[in-house]
Amino acid sequence: MSVENYHTLDEVLHSRIRLAIVSILVTVEEIEFTLLRDRVGATDGNMNTHLKKLEEHGYVSVKKEFVKRKPLTTYRLTVKGKENFKKYVEILERFIKRQGK
Amino acid sequence: MNKTKAERDLAFIKQVMEDSKKLLLENGLPYVIFGALSIVCTALTYGAIFLQFYASIIWIWVAFLLMGTSLIFFILRKYKREMMGTFASEIYGYVWMGMTVFIVINGACLFFSGKFDLGPFLAFVAGVLGAAYFISSTITRKSWMFALSFVWWAGAFVMVSIDSFYAPLVLACFVLVCELIPGVILHLKWIKSHRPSGKGEEAVPQVDE
Numbered sequence: 001m002s003v004e005n006y007h008t009l010d011e012v013l014h015s016r017i018r019l020a021i022v023s024i025l026v027t028v029e030e031i032e033f034t035l036l037r038d039r040v041g042a043t044d045g046n047m048n049t050h051l052k053k054l055e056e057h058g059y060v061s062v063k064k065e066f067v068k069r070k071p072l073t074t075y076r077l078t079v080k081g082k083e084n085f086k087k088y089v090e091i092l093e094r095f096i097k098r099q100g101k
Numbered sequence: 102m103n104k105t106k107a108e109r110d111l112a113f114i115k116q117v118m119e120d121s122k123k124l125l126l127e128n129g130l131p132y133v134i135f136g137a138l139s140i141v142c143t144a145l146t147y148g149a150i151f152l153q154f155y156a157s158i159i160w161i162w163v164a165f166l167l168m169g170t171s172l173i174f175f176i177l178r179k180y181k182r183e184m185m186g187t188f189a190s191e192i193y194g195y196v197w198m199g200m201t202v203f204i205v206i207n208g209a210c211l212f213f214s215g216k217f218d219l220g221p222f223l224a225f226v227a228g229v230l231g232a233a234y235f236i237s238s239t240i241t242r243k244s245w246m247f248a249l250s251f252v253w254w255a256g257a258f259v260m261v262s263i264d265s266f267y268a269p270l271v272l273a274c275f276v277l278v279c280e281l282i283p284g285v286i287l288h289l290k291w292i293k294s295h296r297p298s299g300k301g302e303e304a305v306p307q308v309d310e
Contacts (some may be wrong), residue, residue, distance in 0.1 A: 019110070023117035039120070092111045099104035 001035055012057045015032045017050045022077065022085050025060065046077040050073065059084065128291040131173045132284025136276050137160075138169050143273040150266075159212060166205060185212030193240050200233040224271045227257040234279070249279045 013019050020040050025031065031039075047084045054060040059081035063074045077085070142165040149157045204226055211217040231253030238247035256275040260268045 016113070019114065020117050023114045082283050089111070089114060092107045092114075095107045096104060096111065099107070 009091055010084050010088045012053065012059060013085065015050070017046065018054055019088075021047075021050060021054065021075075022059065022081060025075060026082060026085055027078040030063070030074045033073040033075065036075060054081070116129025129284040129289075130176050132280045133288060134176070134284075135169050136281030136284055138165050138172075139276050140273050140281065143269045143276075146269050162208075170201070193237055196236050196240070200229050204229055213266075218265060220263065220268040221261055223268045224257045224259075224261035227253050227260055227272065227275060230279075231257065245283065249283070252265050252279055273303060 013022060015094065021036065024036060024039055027067055033047070033051075037044065042050075051060065051062070057080075058078055060075050061078050063076070065072050065074075067083060142161050145161045146158050149155065149161065151271065207225065208217070209220060211222060231250045234246050234250035234253055238244070238250060253275065256279075263271065295308050
């Protein structure tokens with residue numbers, strides 16, 4: 001991949017943790033924070049930082065509520081998040097294909 | 102970025118998606134509970150017929166419905182955290198709920214109008230279960246469920262064409278094949294995918310950031 005093409009890769013998704021978060025979210029409708037954290041295997045702080053970045057860029061939406069007096073935070077992927085994830089995967093696939101020739 | 106890095110990233114995405122899909126596996130317990138309970142109730146029904154306690158038969162099945170639905174309610178609550186809510190799973194739940202209510206209302210109407218005949222009623226139950234499996238197979242994209250819907254419909258024809266006395270026995274056989282055994286298989290798969298030491302629980306391979 002040329003330097004120019006490298007820059008076409010989504011900066012928000014070009015991070016292992018954020019990519020893992022979005023890859024999980026793309027397979028489910030919504031997921032609660034603790035379960036997402038356990039699946040990704042990151043710390044609370046680390047997760048919060050990356051989720052905040054995804055949220056700021058409009059890739060995920062967050063819902064905060066109280067269930068039986070306990071806070072419950074759930075995340076879901078937005079349409080923008082889904083589209084950009086798809087584009088990211090397509091770029092990777094195209095690049096691999098081109099390199100294989 | 103080079104080709105190896107791109108391939109690694111793509112493999113990483115695929116593995117994460119594959120692992121998280123395991124969370125969507127059904128745990129199979131509703132099938133096991135309803136399957137086992139209905140077989141026990143069939144045995145009790147024959148016991149009641151043998152002892153000529155005909156009036157108790159309806160109460161055996163009322164108890165079956167109450168026990169089955171309460172057990173499933175408590176079990177699903179227990180596993181709620183591990184079973185992610187998706188729109189598809191919500192529809193799936195409503196299909197089963199709707200079908201159960203449909204069977205109960207029909208059974209109650211026939212019973213209270215004095216037109217209840219066990220054989221045709223169980224054939225009707227098998228037909229409705231076939232429809233539920235058929236719709237569920239479309240939602241869950243499970244080919245075995247699709248195939249079992251036809252087995253249920255074949256069972257409905259069998260039950261309507263035999264003596265009502267044998268209908269519960271035939272239903273129990275169909276429940277064993279179409280519900281209990283698949284339920285046990287689903288549950289074993291579910292346990293395997295959720296085992297902490299197993300591969301399924303590792304979820305994200307090496308998040309190195």
